Amino acid sequence: MARLVFADAHGHTNPSVGMGAGRIAEKFAEAGGWFMALVALSPRHYGLKEHGLEGYRKVYDLHVSECRAARESGLQVSCLAGMHPADVDFLVNKARIKPREVLELGRRVVDLAADYCRRGLLDGIGEVGRQHYATKPSHLVVAQRIMEYALLKAEDMDCIVHLHLENDGAFTPSDIAELLDKLNVSKSRVLLHHARPGVLEHGVALGLPAATPGLEPVLVAAFRRTEPLFMVESDHIDDPGRPGTVVYPWEMVANQLRLLERGVVGEDALYRVNVDNIVKYYGVEPP
Ligand SMILES: [Zn+2]
Numbered sequence: 001m002a003r004l005v006f007a008d009a010h011g012h013t014n015p016s017v018g019m020g021a022g023r024i025a026e027k028f029a030e031a032g033g034w035f036m037a038l039v040a041l042s043p044r045h046y047g048l049k050e051h052g053l054e055g056y057r058k059v060y061d062l063h064v065s066e067c068r069a070a071r072e073s074g075l076q077v078s079c080l081a082g083m084h085p086a087d088v089d090f091l092v093n094k095a096r097i098k099p100r101e102v103l104e105l106g107r108r109v110v111d112l113a114a115d116y117c118r119r120g121l122l123d124g125i126g127e128v129g130r131q132h133y134a135t136k137p138s139h140l141v142v143a144q145r146i147m148e149y150a151l152l153k154a155e156d157m158d159c160i161v162h163l164h165l166e167n168d169g170a171f172t173p174s175d176i177a178e179l180l181d182k183l184n185v186s187k188s189r190v191l192l193h194h195a196r197p198g199v200l201e202h203g204v205a206l207g208l209p210a211a212t213p214g215l216e217p218v219l220v221a222a223f224r225r226t227e228p229l230f231m232v233e234s235d236h237i238d239d240p241g242r243p244g245t246v247v248y249p250w251e252m253v254a255n256q257l258r259l260l261e262r263g264v265v266g267e268d269a270l271y272r273v274n275v276d277n278i279v280k281y282y283g284v285e286p287p
């Protein structure tokens with residue numbers, strides 16, 4: 001078998017406060033990385049004071065150039081931008097925008113992402129979805145409606161969607177599978193991002209693409225509970241105020257190599273997780 005290579009199925013870069021994509025991609029490539037899916041953060045994370053459509057447009061342009069920087073470091077990159085469900089709470093609670101208007105904004109932001117996909121600047125919409133914490137019922141409804149709009153757009157544009165969801169056992173993936181069925185959106189378009197063991201195996205059983213955090217104990221549980229039909233993600237937010245959250249992409253590589261040493265996984269399983277499943281979901285050429 002070829003040298004082991006590693007993929008990050010969902011991560012972030014922040015050139016305003018953190019290392020930025022160029023440096024992250026370099027360090028990841030040095031550790032054996034070949035592919036990264038980079039997902040835009042929210043306007044406030046880059047220090048932007050504009051929270052409306054123009055703020056998102058600035059983010060999208062900045063993110064597209066981050067994806068380009070990562071590609072220049074030799075990685076294959078899938079580039080996504082959307083509207084995080086936590087933005088709904090921020091926009092209502094802090095920016096004082098009414099839920100109805102946040103929903104309208106969300107739809108326009110998704111339209112913008114779809115337009116960037118059409119122009120070949122983005123490969124998908126994300127992250128969209130539902131809050132993973134308790135929030136006002138109306139905020140959850142707004143987030144859900146934005147997600148549904150994004151799923152329909154993605155089907156039209158033939159692009160992918162990263163879903164940020166609550167982690168509630170078998171419920172979360174089965175609800176998404178039903179929703180996709182209802183909306184006539186192909187399962188192969190979505191990624192259940194941050195699917196921890198307990199949710200992951202149910203997603204896999206339903207044939208939903210899913211990525212689990214690359215933390216050692218999480219990976220041990222993931223490989224024990226299900227076939228290697230999932231992907232691994234860093235969800236690294238590149239924020240020096242929260243160093244290593246969720247996990248550095250290169251640490252995620254070290255964690256998988258430790259699993260190999262410990263005999264928890266074989267090279268074949270690592271190859272499927274880091275290459276086969278990535279090639280299939282993202283439609284990229286193998287390394
Ligand atoms: Zn997320």
Ligand SMILES: [Zn+2]
Binds near residue numbers: 010012039127235
């Ligand atoms: Zn994320």
